[in-house]
Amino acid sequence: MTEQAIVETAHSSDANPVGEARSLGADARRALARNPLFWISATMIFIFVLMAIWPSLFTNTDPTEAVLSQARERPNSEAWFGRDIQGYDIYARVIYGARASILVGVFTTLFTTTIGAALGITAAYFGGWTDSLISRVTDIFFAIPLLLGAILFMSAFPSSNDPYFVVVFKVVAAISLLGWPALTRLMRSSVMQVLPNDYVQAARALGASPWRIIRSHVIPNSLGPIIVVATINLGAYIALEATLSFLGIGLQPPVISWGVSINDAIVGLRTTPHMLFFPSLFLSLTVLAFIMLGDAVRDAYDPKTR
Amino acid sequence: MRRTARTVAIAGISAVALLATACGGDSDDTTATDGNETTAAEGAAGGEIVVDGCTPENPLVAGNTSETCGGDVLEMITARLVNYNADDASPENDIAESIETEDNQTFTVKIKQGYMFQDGTEVKAQNFVDAWNYTAFGPNGQTGSYFMSPIEGFAEVNAEGSTVEELSGLEVVDDYTFTIRTSEPVSNLPVRLGYTAFAPQPDAFFEDPESFGKAPIGAGPYQVTEYNDGQSIVVEKFADYSGDFGGQVDKITFRIYQDQDAAYNDLLAGQIDVIRTIPQSALIDDKYQSDLGDRNTQRETGRFNYVGINTVVSTDLADPAIRKAISMAIDRETINEQIFNNSYTPATGWVSPVVDGYQENACGEFCTYDPEAAKAMLDEAGGYDGELTLSYNGDGDHKAWTEATCNSISQALDISCTATPVVDFATFLTQLGNGEMTGMWRLGWVMDYPSIENFLAPIYAEGADSNYFGPYVNEEFESLLTQAAAAPSLDEANALYQQAELLLAEDMVAIPMYYPKTTIGWSEKVNPVTITAFGRPDLASVTLAQ
Numbered sequence: 103m104t105e106q107a108i109v110e111t112a113h114s115s116d117a118n119p120v121g122e123a124r125s126l127g128a129d130a131r132r133a134l135a136r137n138p139l140f141w142i143s144a145t146m147i148f149i150f151v152l153m154a155i156w157p158s159l160f161t162n163t164d165p166t167e168a169v170l171s172q173a174r175e176r177p178n179s180e181a182w183f184g185r186d187i188q189g190y191d192i193y194a195r196v197i198y199g200a201r202a203s204i205l206v207g208v209f210t211t212l213f214t215t216t217i218g219a220a221l222g223i224t225a226a227y228f229g230g231w232t233d234s235l236i237s238r239v240t241d242i243f244f245a246i247p248l249l250l251g252a253i254l255f256m257s258a259f260p261s262s263n264d265p266y267f268v269v270v271f272k273v274v275a276a277i278s279l280l281g282w283p284a285l286t287r288l289m290r291s292s293v294m295q296v297l298p299n300d301y302v303q304a305a306r307a308l309g310a311s312p313w314r315i316i317r318s319h320v321i322p323n324s325l326g327p328i329i330v331v332a333t334i335n336l337g338a339y340i341a342l343e344a345t346l347s348f349l350g351i352g353l354q355p356p357v358i359s360w361g362v363s364i365n366d367a368i369v370g371l372r373t374t375p376h377m378l379f380f381p382s383l384f385l386s387l388t389v390l391a392f393i394m395l396g397d398a399v400r401d402a403y404d405p406k407t408r
Numbered sequence: 409m410r411r412t413a414r415t416v417a418i419a420g421i422s423a424v425a426l427l428a429t430a431c432g433g434d435s436d437d438t439t440a441t442d443g444n445e446t447t448a449a450e451g452a453a454g455g456e457i458v459v460d461g462c463t464p465e466n467p468l469v470a471g472n473t474s475e476t477c478g479g480d481v482l483e484m485i486t487a488r489l490v491n492y493n494a495d496d497a498s499p500e501n502d503i504a505e506s507i508e509t510e511d512n513q514t515f516t517v518k519i520k521q522g523y524m525f526q527d528g529t530e531v532k533a534q535n536f537v538d539a540w541n542y543t544a545f546g547p548n549g550q551t552g553s554y555f556m557s558p559i560e561g562f563a564e565v566n567a568e569g570s571t572v573e574e575l576s577g578l579e580v581v582d583d584y585t586f587t588i589r590t591s592e593p594v595s596n597l598p599v600r601l602g603y604t605a606f607a608p609q610p611d612a613f614f615e616d617p618e619s620f621g622k623a624p625i626g627a628g629p630y631q632v633t634e635y636n637d638g639q640s641i642v643v644e645k646f647a648d649y650s651g652d653f654g655g656q657v658d659k660i661t662f663r664i665y666q667d668q669d670a671a672y673n674d675l676l677a678g679q680i681d682v683i684r685t686i687p688q689s690a691l692i693d694d695k696y697q698s699d700l701g702d703r704n705t706q707r708e709t710g711r712f713n714y715v716g717i718n719t720v721v722s723t724d725l726a727d728p729a730i731r732k733a734i735s736m737a738i739d740r741e742t743i744n745e746q747i748f749n750n751s752y753t754p755a756t757g758w759v760s761p762v763v764d765g766y767q768e769n770a771c772g773e774f775c776t777y778d779p780e781a782a783k784a785m786l787d788e789a790g791g792y793d794g795e796l797t798l799s800y801n802g803d804g805d806h807k808a809w810t811e812a813t814c815n816s817i818s819q820a821l822d823i824s825c826t827a828t829p830v831v832d833f834a835t836f837l838t839q840l841g842n843g844e845m846t847g848m849w850r851l852g853w854v855m856d857y858p859s860i861e862n863f864l865a866p867i868y869a870e871g872a873d874s875n876y877f878g879p880y881v882n883e884e885f886e887s888l889l890t891q892a893a894a895a896p897s898l899d900e901a902n903a904l905y906q907q908a909e910l911l912l913a914e915d916m917v918a919i920p921m922y923y924p925k926t927t928i929g930w931s932e933k934v935n936p937v938t939i940t941a942f943g944r945p946d947l948a949s950v951t952l953a954q
Contacts, residue, residue: 168815170739173746174692187747188812260831350802355811356826366808373692 127322130402137401143394150388153200163194165358174374183380187366192377195363196384202359203388205270206277207340213278214285215332221282222289223316223324226297236286244283249345251280256351266357273343273352281339288331292324299323326403333396337389344385360385453656455952457681457934459945460671461662463638467621470607471543471552476944479604480684481662484643484655484947485526486607486626489517489536490598491653494949497710497762497858497941499599502651503531503608503627505584507601512593512894519584523650525610526631533586535608537578542614543605546570552605554873555856558590558597593894595901600857629654629948639664655948672929675700681931682945688805691749696929704929705936708753709943710760710855712863714918715798715813715848720878722846729789731916732774734796734848736782737820740775740921743812751927755920758863758912762941765860765902770909771920779820786821795824797847801836802829806850813921840876850921851876858941860905865889868917877917885911 134140153160163181169189177184183192225236255276264272296302297320305315346352347361348368355362360381367377464478470486473479489504501507505518523531542548544556546566556562560577564570577589590597600606608627613620622635629649634642641662645655663680665671668687674680676699686704690696696704719726740754753761757770773781786792798814800806807827814825828847830836839845853874855862867874869889870881885908892904912918926943930936935953938946 168812168819170742170746170812170815187808188815189746257831350829354829369687369689369808370692372689373695 130326130399133402134398137398139394140398140402143391143398146387146391147395150200150204150391153197154204155201157197157201160197161191161194163191165190165194165198166356167191174370174377176374177376184374184376186363186377187370192363192380195358196360196380198358199360199363199381200384200388202270202353202357203340203343203361203385206273206343206353207336207388207392209271209274210277210281210339210343211332211336213274214281214335215328217278217282218285219289219325219328222286222328223293223320225286226290226293227312227316227320233290237290240283240286243280244287246280248277248280249342252276252342252346253349253351255279256346260351264354269353269357273346276346277339277342281335285328285331285335289324289328292327293320296320296324330396330400330403333399334393335396337392337396340385340392341389453951454658456659456661457657457947457950457952458661458663458679459682459947460668460674460680460684461641461664462666463664464641466551467618468624468632468635468641469550469613469617469621470604470609470624470626471539472550472621473604474551476684480944481632481641481643482604482607482624482626483628483944484630484660485624485628485632486604487523487531487628487651487653488602488604488607489519490602491651492602492858492940492942494938494940494946498764499602499858502602502653504601507598509597512595512597512896513590515588515590515597516581517586517588520650521584523627524648525608525627526625526646526648527610527612528648529610529612531608531610531627532583533580534583535610536606537580537586538614539607539609540578541565541574542609542617544575545573555600555603555605558592558594558600560589560591562591592890595893595895595898596857596859596861599859603857627651630660653948656951660947672696675929675931678931678933681934682937682947682950683929684926684945686751686927686929688808691751691927694749696927700929703932703936704927705939706751706925706927707939707943708760708762708923709926709939710762710858710941711852711924711943712755712758712760712920713752713850713852713922713924714755714758714920715850716877716918717848718840718843718845718876718878719880721843724792724794725847727789728914728916729785730792731919733782733786733789733821734817735771735774735916735919736776736778736785737817738813738919738921739777739816739820741777743809743816744922747809747812748922752922752924755922758909758918758920759860760855760863760923763855763858763860763863764898765905767906767909770906771913774913774916775920777816782820783822792821792823795826795847797826797828799828799830799836799839799845799847799849801831801833803832810850843876843878845876848919849876851918852924855942860902860909861889861892864905864908864912868912880915880917882911882915 169185171189172185173187173189175181175185181191181193183196186192186195221236225233259272302315302319305319343352344361344364347359348365350365352361353359363381364378367381370377461480462477464473464481465475466472466478468478468481470482473482487502489502489507490499491502493500503519503523505520507515507517509515519531519533525531540556543550543552544562544565546568547570553566556575559575561575564572565575578586580586588597610625612625624632627650629646629651630643631646632641633644634640642659644659668685669689671680671683672687672690675683686696690699717725717731725731744750744752744754755771756775757767759766796817798810800810807829810827814827817823817825830839840849853863853867866872868880868885869875870879870886888904888908892901892908895901895904926939928937928939928945933952935951937950940946
């Protein structure tokens with residue numbers, strides 16, 4: 103129970119020394135529960151996720167129903183957010199657009215975090231030539247700008263006529279391919295901080311296998327930073343997907359996405375800005391919600407900022 | 409062989425027909441020297457203007473330019489045998505003294521004496537023949553070679569790796585006379601000769617074609633004085649211009665823009681004087697009219713947009729009745745109103761209304777929106793199962809209207825239709841050429857020369873370059889084209905071409921969509937600008953206000 107001991111001593115200097123012994127995770131959860139920022143962002147994310155899973159809960163209008171004769175109509179009682187250039191109901195488009203954005207955000211985060219964490223831990227734990235190899239490969243990928251790389255990838259594998267999930271996963275793959283190096287570096291340094299600790303040394307001395315040490319000692323104590331960065335990144339990935347779709351190489355119709363809507367609406371910037379406003383607003387709110395959540399999680403996991 | 413890559417950039421050829429009569433009358437151009445400020449009343453010649461341009465695909469060689477970016481400049485610097493009138497595109501003799509024929513197959517061209525190139529040499533018959541041979545010669549890879557195809561001996565000269573450098577159909581009689589012999593009778597050959605690919609080239613060109621492209625020499629009213637790659641091309645008035653179609657202002661700068669919105673914003677800021685097209689963003693709700701006041705104009709031009717189907721690949725669309733049903737399911741009026749903001753005209757046939765030989769309503773009821781009749785017709789033809797696609801080139805501005813077209817078809821016929829982008833125009837054409845494109849696809853046509861023939865033969869004739877319909881082969885259509893080409897008079901030829909057009913309606917080879925109009929705008933610095941029948945601002949007639 104060395105781990106428990108060390109955590110306890112680490113926290114003995116806390117502002118709140120009274121009360122039972124708590125793990126870092128439990129402590130963070132408590133801090134989160136007290137943070138209004140967390141509750142605001144969590145509520146927003148809950149709504150957006152609900153939108154992604156069950157759009158018909160929010161609207162009865164078919165997002166693919168075009169009433170061309172009413173195209174570019176301003177917001178009114180029938181079409182709450184107005185209609186876009188094709189005569190689609192913008193409210194319905196925005197609701198249905200959440201799915202693609204959130205799918206891309208979540209899956210990209212999942213992939214980049216998994217790859218990044220695995221490589222980071224391997225590099226830091228085994229050190230030596232393994233570390234050198236992984237670090238150099240990371241550097242190579244790091245040198246390619248994320249957006250540029252994603253544009254190259256999407257142009258090399260243009261989507262046309264692909265089914266929904268193939269289109270979405272192509273974008274996920276494009277972003278994941280170049281998104282992991284930052285997380286690898288972060289995980290590597292985070293693990294390197296944990297490794298010299300006594301409890302790791304003790305476990306090693308007791309003959310624990312590397313896998314056991316990593317699983318029960320290293321991961322729980324080094325995961326904090328990567329959770330924070332991953333949550334903030336999730337928002338950034340959604341924005342990146344919108345950028346790619348805006349450039350016309352990300353998600354393609356018939357997939358409905360905010361980036362595509364923004365791209366289609368840009369011609370109306372000077373004349374009918376409502377077409378641009380609503381998808382942009384939802385995009386901003388989603389990105390903001392995830393970044394706020396990331397912020398709240400960081401505050402919770404980092405005792406120094408408390 | 410001009411297909412439009414984008415609806416905004418007017419591709420193609422054509423003549424910024426140089427100002428002929430109107431403004432020539434009040435010619436006080438004696439005061440207009442060296443671009444000095446002219447304080448004369450409105451309409452004075454001289455001064456300089458800036459217009460928007462785009463990067464030429466190829467060096468500025470007349471026989472190697474088949475897109476508007478280079479074409480715009482070449483129109484100003486070259487003179488051809490005939491000049492197209494700015495108003496109605498009718499051909500008028502320029503360098504040619506006369507073009508005569510008795511059988512529509514052998515043409516005798518006499519040219520004016522003393523017509524000067526910008527390097528001080530005289531335009532002679534040999535300059536035409538050499539230029540055309542050079543353009544037609546396969547190993548030279550000139551994009552304008554297609555225009556030489558009617559001339560006898562073309563197939564041999566144009567072949568890849570050909571060693572025959574001279575067209576057997578061209579013969580120099582003396583310095584000012586040459587003859588053209590075509591392999592088939594071509595009744596409208598004189599009309600074609602005004603296209604820039606038929607411009608004469610000076611001897612200097614053949615000595616060094618490479619460097620010529622940056623500093624071209626023509627016989628036109630303007631000459632290139634500066635060529636800054638990717639930034640601007642400057643042309644100035646040629647002092648010893650010999651023709652009758654001179655320009656007004658002393659200096660025209662083509663400033664190169666990548667983005668039409670940027671050009672438009674510069675126009676609003678007074679940075680440039682004339683723009684070729686109004687971007688979509690300013691067309692919405694006629695924004696440009698409130699931005700520019702009365703400094704804009706619109707005109708129907710020689711262009712045609714259609715939706716095609718390769719019936720060999722897409723056998724489920726092979727029945728003309730299904731294609732007619734699709735055509736009737738497209739609400740062209742509403743799409744024009746909402747997507748194009750009335751800057752197009754819904755098509756009623758396959759030939760642009762601006763050309764000689766246009767007949768009204770060739771398509772008839774099949775180009776009129778009638779969802780019930782369309783549905784009934786489709787059901788009668790056995791219906792259509794499966795997914796319909798409408799492919800477009802993603803680098804052009806086609807997404808909005810193809811999507812709206814698909815929505816219109818889906819709603820009327822209850823079949824799923826998706827507008828599908830293909831990465832760029834080059835890939836798009838390759839797929840069309842290889843017969844890989846399934847479903848429907850969009851394509852545009854810009855006339856090369858003002859004739860009904862140019863809207864029929866190069867697109868639907870058997871073996872034609874742009875016959876992507878399978879190809880479309882119809883014996884009756886072929887024989888009408890042949891008869892028309894050999895017809896003794898233009899009127900008789902046109903009547904036969906019109907009959908051929910009606911066959912297209914019967915077979916619904918291509919679904920007519922629009923005749924695009926051209927909308928241009930200008931700054932406060934210049935007097936009202938007109939648009940030529942080819943859809944260009946008539947730059948030669950532009951004059952400075954005050």
